[in-house]
Amino acid sequence: MTQLKIDLTDPKVLADPGPTYDILRAKAPVYHIEDDDIYVISRYKDARMVLRDHERFSSEAMGRIATAGLGRCKREGDPLSDAFAENLEKTRNVVTSDPPDHTKMRRFLSKRFTPKRISAWAEKVEGLADELLDEMIQANQLGKADLAAQYAYSIPLIIIAEMLAVPYELRAKFRTWSDMAIGIFSGAPLTQEVQEGCLGLTFFFAEQVQQRRQDPSGDDLISLLIQQNPDDDSTLDDGEIVQTCTLLLIAGHETTANLILNTSRALWLHPEQRARLEHDPSLIPAAIEEALRWDGPVQAVYRSTTCDVEVAGTHIPKGKVVLVQLGAANRDEAQFPDANRFDIDREITEHLAFGSGNHFCLGSHLSRIEGRIAMEALLRRTRNLRPNGEPVRAAGNILRGYSSMPVAFDVV
């Protein structure tokens, strides 16, 4: 038998991972990447089972892998930056923890992210989307519209900056730092400049935490995080709050940006479905759900095994890293008939784009609202949105999207 050899980070695979996912699910539902000693789970049923079984599949691996880049950020001769790097791996947070720690932290945060709390932001997002479109329309006249930089990335970033009450005069810097921190997750080289940017972000958050401790009267997310958790009277220390802020920023920014970009691309690949959305904007939420399933911004998450397990007949030893390939699970024919087809009329079923189980995306409602409003404004005010040059795809098989997407369009 010939050994199946698959490289999920191959640019050819990234351009259209569908066929590779088909092979994985059919031939190697638990595929062992020997070089990295990682097990890739690709079938829907298995992926959902792993995500919902936190006892056998720990989220600790998310921290070990995802924070590895940030942990290497250092400033020579600055003991504070060394302390930060050292702390980062030890600090528990809502993404990397398991119950019972996770349950408490999660409940503390989730109260701020319920659909009702989030829908209060809708008006602000609408105003923002229109304002940004005004500017992008001007850029379009010069042939310089970029849907990523001028629109998709700006919406979630400005909203999260509002939620964290980042002072206006620091917003430009905040954006630069945030871009750099996100770059690390997409495998950008760890230059001195990038390291400085990430440290800038960390020290900025640390300073904000100090300010909130002196004046805890605010209603922003950082003010919430310094409060005592009513569930168990626990509090977060400065390092934990800084890390949580960084997480909220990274998790809530690039992912939503790419939801908007991936949806836009899906629609220009399927102009007949786009035309229907232009005539009937009430179909937009269904299109967003389908884009999440068909080409979601988060293609995979990590877990690690806490004991020997068997998945789809394959033995995975204790302590191994498991990559749950959400994107492949979301194209599983066993769950979604004609799965490789983008179809906004698909019946609502549970896709795994936001994960499943106790780590289900905390920001899913925010992401859906931002995505919906961004697409509504775009479809209302533009026609024939199309590529105008090569989009730049973000590297890696974890986050799926673009860092740049030059476009042209007609104005309504």
Add this chain to the structure above:
Amino acid sequence: MLIEIADTVLMSPSSGLEVDIFIPAINDYFFGMEDMEMKIAVNLEVCESNQVCEGLAPSVFRVNEDDVLEILMSELDASNTELVAKIRKAVSMCPKDALSIVDE
């Protein structure tokens, strides 16, 4: 035909963490089998008011003004197998696994 839900236990989040409604297992009822009860349990400690259940069966599940999940329905039209299917789907799709059906 209306079947009354056998027991409705509603506890506020401060007094307890489960909201239970009891619905006779409709299919069994129809086919004249033993009158079993289907119990839907909501674990409010885990529920994050994601409203997936509300989206699927708004006549049964509603997240109130305080962002707490409420069970609205006190009786269920048994011929409405569509609704029963939706309730089952809501239970399986809850992202937090906060809903469960216990066949008693």
